[in-house]
Amino acid sequence: MSLKYLILFIIFTGSFLIQAQVFQGQKEYTEADTLRGSLRPERTSFDVLKYNLNVKVEPDKKFISGFNKISFRVLENMPVMQLDLFANMEVDSIIYHGTKLTYKREFNAVFISFEKALIPETTDSLSFHFSGQPIVAVKPPWDGGFVFSKDKNGKDWVSVAVQGTGASLWYPNKDHQSDKPEEVEIHVAAPNGLMNVSNGRFTGKKDLGNGVTEWSWKVTNPINSYNIILNIGDYVHFSDNFRDLDLDYYVLSYNLEKAKKQFQEVHPMMECFYEHFGEYPFVEDSYKLIESPYLGMEHQSGIAYGNKFKMGYDGTDISKTGVGMKFDFIIIHESAHEWFGNSITSSDIADMWIHEAFTSYAEAVYIECRWGKEKALEYLIGLQKTMISNEEPIIGDYSVNKEGSFDMYYKGANMLNTLRGVINNDEKWWALLKNFSETFKHKITNTEEVIAFFEANSDETLTPIFKQYLYHTEVPTLQLKKEKWRIYYRWETSVANFEMPIDVGIKERMKRIKPTSEWQKLRGTRKLDKVKPDLERFYFGVEKM
Structure with a gap:
């Protein structure tokens, strides 16, 4: 899961595989692909500083509306700016200093024209108003989109998963990983009786009338656009701490006791990751697990959790060794x-x-x-x-x-x-x-x-x-051959002048050798079947000739 990227669990030729939403095996590309994936002056001439995202969600209509106030720094002379919003979503207006800007749409890209080119080394902002019925994920998390579901009590349970597919599926933004906003405010209006949980810290709620409550959150660290999320449901909250890190958990009300037991794994995980990877990167924004209506995704400081409080990956061991059932994947x-x-x-x-x-x-x-x-x-x-x-x-x-x-x-x-x-x-x-x-x-x-x-x-x-x-598709292959009572070895690879030292077992002792693309003599044995390459600490192929 990306960005986990979202991890997708699919069955392929009898094996369990994990892939991100965007993987398609595609080799021919369209103009839409180029507009989405490339960096042109309309994108590189500005740096996003902040998103202030305001969204109203109407689950019964599967409809959302709102605006994103986008603050940015101008890097180069900029007459036109590219932002992104999926073509099925409406652009209601784009407001700049109280004036509506003109724009044109090409596939999922929106090209915004300024009356006068914005000049470098200035900071500015605009408000991009939008509405519509976002693409609904047919089988989340296998495909990207909004998730409008019900919990077992019949209450609305709404979320979104768009890694690879793109955050512009539901809100306007600069939809490219090369540029993150430095901070984000997220304000989500949801039906009364339900809670919204997003990234970062909770900053308050407000009754907007007409049966709607707005829930506000703030992120103070750089964040990928696809990581910005909303989670609307009948949530309850409990918390804990690891050192100076706040641990917050949001689960459906009837799963509270299960979660308190299952989420105890967070402490030993943090001990391990702090030791080997360093301090949690977003202490200011806290660490959260949020129960979701799909398997999971790495939404920054608000991880989507849908493993149903099971060990393994949805109750299975993807390694088929038994080891994968020791932890909650x-x-x-x-x-x-x-x-x-x-x-x-x-x-x-x-x-x-x-x-x-x-x-x-x-x-x-x-x-x-x-x-x-x-x-x-x-x-x-x-x-x-x-x-x-x-x-x-x-x-x-x-x-x-x-x-x-x-x-x-x-x-x-x-x-x-x-x-x-x-x-x-x-x-x-x-x-x-x-x-x-x-x-x-x-x-x-x-x-x-x-x-x-x-x-x-x-x-x-x-x-x-x-x-x-x-x-390259193939892994390095260690070739071994016997000639005139001598054993010889070398690497067979696609990369020229390949060198990689490895260990081999000879007469029950491990020996480090340094194969190259040239044949070398192996000392210590004359029997090919006595050479046991270390395939536990190294991943490569072996060919005995």
Whole structure:
């Protein structure tokens, strides 16, 4: 789940796979894709500073209306600004200094014209008024959209999940990961008797009359547009603390006791993640779990939780090892996104592996914290068998809103575990991982920057390794052959001049070797069947010739 991105649970050739909403296997792109995914002057000439989002939700009509006051800094001469709102939603008006602006619509993009070009180094704002019936998710969280449902008492239960699909599905914004507002106010008007829970801190409620109450929240940290959410339901609240972090929980009234028991897992999770990833990135905005009518998503400081208070992933173990039933998958995975995805964000969703690989690896990190390294490795090895296809590259296509394959999750996690084996020093590995999390905190980045950081701070040549796993479908293959009573080995890869040190077992002892693309002699044995490559701490293929 992204950005968890939202994690989607699908059945494919008998295996359980996880993918984000936008994954389609698409190779041909339209003008709409380019408008959504690319950065042109209409987008790059301004930096979003703040959203002040006001929305009224009418569940009986499946209708929303309101406005978003968008504050921004002008970076370059700007005669035209691009904002985004899905074509099925109405643009009621766009108000700038008391005057209606003219605009034109192209697919889901709205191009706003100013009477005079705005000049650089100025700050300004406009109010974008909108209304309509947003796209409803047919089978959330498998597809993006609004969720209008009922709880078991027949009360309205409303939420939204739009990662990959785009936050402009329901409100106007600059719908690109390269620009986050520095802060957000969220005001949601909902029917009396129901509560709205959004991101950040609760700032108050107000009776608006006509059977409607407005619930207000404020976020004081940078936030992805798709992470901004509303949750309307018959919620009750309870709270706790971890060190100086406020833990807030919102669940349907009849699930209070179940939640109090299940959410106890947050404490050991925070202990583990603080140790290995650093302090929670959004202390000012608190940490929240909010019961949702779909499985889950990493909404910043307001994580959607729909795992039905079960262990595993909706009651199943995606690794098929038994280890996955030791923890609540949605709590652990979606919370890890607070560090990887919400705090550290890729500028283009083609690089979404930065979110998903580290977050998926965090599952194994948590297992290791609680039950030891052996169980963590067992879990990762199980995922190699159940969750990795090696059919498409992890990296997607840039500038068209297209992420890579679902292998970004667990092939990505096993790639990171392999890097740990390459570094071969756990103290150094954990320091590197924490340094990465803290150095890139609240930053927008890309694949090149991440690779450069890991190589510069590890004293290892890691670039070819990253490129093989990220840009190519096949994993490195260790070729072994016997010639004239000698054993020889080398790497077979798509990346030229590939080098990656690994361990092999010879006569019940582990030996570190440094294969390259050239054949080398293996000393210590003349029997091919006595060579046992370490396939627990490293993820690669083996071919005995």
